[in-house]
Amino acid sequence: MNGHEHYQRAEELAEKVSSGRAYADAIETAMLAQVHATLALAAATADATNFRRDLYAGNGDELPATTARKKNFAAKSADAANDFI
Numbered sequence: 119m120n121g122h123e124h125y126q127r128a129e130e131l132a133e134k135v136s137s138g139r140a141y142a143d144a145i146e147t148a149m150l151a152q153v154h155a156t157l158a159l160a161a162a163t164a165d166a167t168n169f170r171r172d173l174y175a176g177n178g179d180e181l182p183a184t185t186a187r188k189k190n191f192a193a194k195s196a197d198a199a200n201d202f203i
Contacts (some may be wrong), residue, residue, distance in 0.1 A: 121161025128154035 119127070131151035135144050174181045182190070 119157070119185045121165060124154045124161060128152075129160060132153035 128151045131147050131154065135148045135151065171181055
């Protein structure tokens with residue numbers, strides 16, 4: 119299943135719980151809906167990471183290393199703080 123399919127399944131299960139049609143299994147159904155929602159979120163996060171990687175590759179750039187990104191962010195934050203003061 120991909121992220122969208124997990125999301126759709128979570129919606130179906132949540133609807134089943136809220137409509138009362140699955141009263142006997144409401145807790146199990148709600149838990150299963152939560153699992154599918156979590157998997158949909160994980161898939162969306164992974165898709166965003168892959169999209170970012172592909173975007174850099176498509177532009178002929180190399181994805182910055184995590185430490186370089188953090189250092190750059192810290193420097194920008196420090197500059198913004200100094201500008202504010």
